[in-house]
Amino acid sequence: MDEIRTRLSRRGALGLGAGIAGLAVAPAAAEAATRATAPGASVDVVVVGAGFAGLTAARRLRAAGHSVVVVEADDRVGGRTKPGKIAGEVVDLGGQWVGPSQTHLLALAKELGVATYPQYATGLNIVDIAGHSARYEGEVPALEPAALSDFAQTVGKIDTLAAKIPFPRSWDFAGAADLDSQTVETWILANATTPGGRSAMRVLTRALLSAEPSQVSMLAFAAYAASAGGFSALIATRGGAQDALFDGGVWQIAAKMAAALGPAVVLNAPVSAIAQDGSGVTVSAGARKWLGRYAVVTAPPALASRITYTPAMSAMRDGLTQRMPLGCVIKAHIAYARPFWREQGLTGLVLSDRTEFGPWFDHSPRNGPGGSLVGFFDGGPAQRWADRPAAQRRAQVLKDIALYLGEAALSPVDYVEEVWTRAPLHRGGYVSVPGPGVLTNFGPALFEPVGRIHWAGTETAKAWSGYIDGAVRSGEQAAEEVGRLL
Ligand SMILES: Cc1cc2nc3c(=O)[nH]c(=O)nc-3n(C[C@H](O)[C@H](O)[C@H](O)COP(=O)(O)OP(=O)(O)OC[C@H]3O[C@@H](n4cnc5c(N)ncnc54)[C@H](O)[C@@H]3O)c2cc1C
Numbered sequence: 001m002d003e004i005r006t007r008l009s010r011r012g013a014l015g016l017g018a019g020i021a022g023l024a025v026a027p028a029a030a031e032a033a034t035r036a037t038a039p040g041a042s043v044d045v046v047v048v049g050a051g052f053a054g055l056t057a058a059r060r061l062r063a064a065g066h067s068v069v070v071v072e073a074d075d076r077v078g079g080r081t082k083p084g085k086i087a088g089e090v091v092d093l094g095g096q097w098v099g100p101s102q103t104h105l106l107a108l109a110k111e112l113g114v115a116t117y118p119q120y121a122t123g124l125n126i127v128d129i130a131g132h133s134a135r136y137e138g139e140v141p142a143l144e145p146a147a148l149s150d151f152a153q154t155v156g157k158i159d160t161l162a163a164k165i166p167f168p169r170s171w172d173f174a175g176a177a178d179l180d181s182q183t184v185e186t187w188i189l190a191n192a193t194t195p196g197g198r199s200a201m202r203v204l205t206r207a208l209l210s211a212e213p214s215q216v217s218m219l220a221f222a223a224y225a226a227s228a229g230g231f232s233a234l235i236a237t238r239g240g241a242q243d244a245l246f247d248g249g250v251w252q253i254a255a256k257m258a259a260a261l262g263p264a265v266v267l268n269a270p271v272s273a274i275a276q277d278g279s280g281v282t283v284s285a286g287a288r289k290w291l292g293r294y295a296v297v298t299a300p301p302a303l304a305s306r307i308t309y310t311p312a313m314s315a316m317r318d319g320l321t322q323r324m325p326l327g328c329v330i331k332a333h334i335a336y337a338r339p340f341w342r343e344q345g346l347t348g349l350v351l352s353d354r355t356e357f358g359p360w361f362d363h364s365p366r367n368g369p370g371g372s373l374v375g376f377f378d379g380g381p382a383q384r385w386a387d388r389p390a391a392q393r394r395a396q397v398l399k400d401i402a403l404y405l406g407e408a409a410l411s412p413v414d415y416v417e418e419v420w421t422r423a424p425l426h427r428g429g430y431v432s433v434p435g436p437g438v439l440t441n442f443g444p445a446l447f448e449p450v451g452r453i454h455w456a457g458t459e460t461a462k463a464w465s466g467y468i469d470g471a472v473r474s475g476e477q478a479a480e481e482v483g484r485l486l
Helices: 004-009 027-037 052-061 103-111 145-164 174-181 185-190 194-208 220-228 232-236 250-263 314-322 378-388 390-404 438-446 468-485
Strands: 043-050 067-072 083-086 089-092 117-119 122-130 132-136 242-247 273-276 281-285 290-298 308-309 329-336 345-350 360-362 371-378 414-419 453-454
Touching: 043 052, 043 281, 052 067, 052 250, 052 468, 067 250, 083 329, 083 414, 089 371, 103 468, 122 194, 145 185, 145 194, 145 220, 145 232, 174 220, 174 281, 174 438, 185 194, 194 220, 194 232, 194 345, 194 371, 194 453, 220 232, 220 438, 242 378, 273 290, 290 468, 314 438, 329 378, 329 390, 345 390, 371 378, 371 390, 378 390, 390 414, 453 468
Parallel strands: 043 067, 043 290, 122 345, 273 308, 290 453
Antiparallel strands: 083 089, 117 242, 122 132, 273 281, 281 290, 329 371, 329 414, 345 360, 360 371
């Protein structure tokens, strides 16, 4: 390994002079990169995974003058973001929204020329929780009065916890052991007192983490709120995580980063093994091998655990990766001839504890007469519906929407869905979900490098963990961390 490594330049040809904003790859540089990143070649850093974290890390490292190769299992870049088409419009089948405090993603989008536009939120939302249905304006669901006050107090308690948690090191919080011994469900039962307050919290937990409240550690949930700057930032449209969308889709940003990296991004290469010694790493995808001084693994823990490490992975890191499953989610887009709910003065947003599908939002194209909705099966419903025939899922989605928006919902012009939970290379979303006892026992292994292997991915972000912005931040963090060692 050492011999091949020293034969090749420490700096890959593309690393020289490739500015961070540079999108075009000069033919000579591309040729050199092809040589430098072909199997058997050696680079400074081998990045595993071409989602937002991996592409950001690679781009940053290259801009600092280091040579990189990004090895991706899938036949496309973008990871948990992905383009799809409905009624002739390109949409995001994975991550899509951005909020105003997600400044790293917004800066990247601006740099690469991808514009945002506000989520449609004109009119009334619908809430139907614990048998109480209402229409309301703004961000706070109009629960029945006692439930609303209970819900507000519960959210206040989460925000108080979130303000005290030293994210990302949530395990250092004085009350960490207590919170980490509870699930969100047991915490809800101990802290919310009304059926409406409890049910609203359950619906929102599913919507935020794609997991059942009984599966998630309360420390992890409060830390998630801390990572976003508070619970309200997670659930809000205006000013929150659902504030805006990307014109043409967020996936374009990943595609543009990959285009600039050129042949340094290798697709269809599922990394099966990483070996390391005192001088470097060998990253293998079957018989293909890439040598590097360091590796940055951006796959979420449950996928990183499928790689064979030599020497064996540390007990802490292996313990962590055995205990951080991805949430369960199915995302569906439904197109209509027109956004008929707007004619009724509705935003399209519905929050209900009576449906399998939901919540859903208006996602109508900005130009033209068409209307469309986008929504999710999250947590338990995603588990229940992932293995059923697609036609049955579609029928359930339409039935659930019709319950609130009327019969017109039963006649879409197009429908497209992504069953993330059954995607073998992704295994779910939106994010990895620690159960009780995981963060306090294994948390530091999320970030701590193991020898020459460093970790990135939204799960390791220091803010907005779980989001695309967090993935970008984590890529920047890893590039800085490894860059200091090169
Ligand atoms: C349905 C859905 C909706 C979402 N909505 C939003 C939203 O609106 N806003 C938001 O900010 N976030 C959203 N998210 C979350 C967001 O998409 C993710 O947080 C983010 O994309 C994660 O990026 P990442 O680079 O950390 O990981 P990933 O995107 O998962 O990238 C990891 C990459 O590693 C690859 N990989 C895995 N194993 C290997 C291997 N052995 N060898 C080689 N490659 C490997 C994978 O194929 C993948 O490409 C959503 C996610 C989903 C699924």
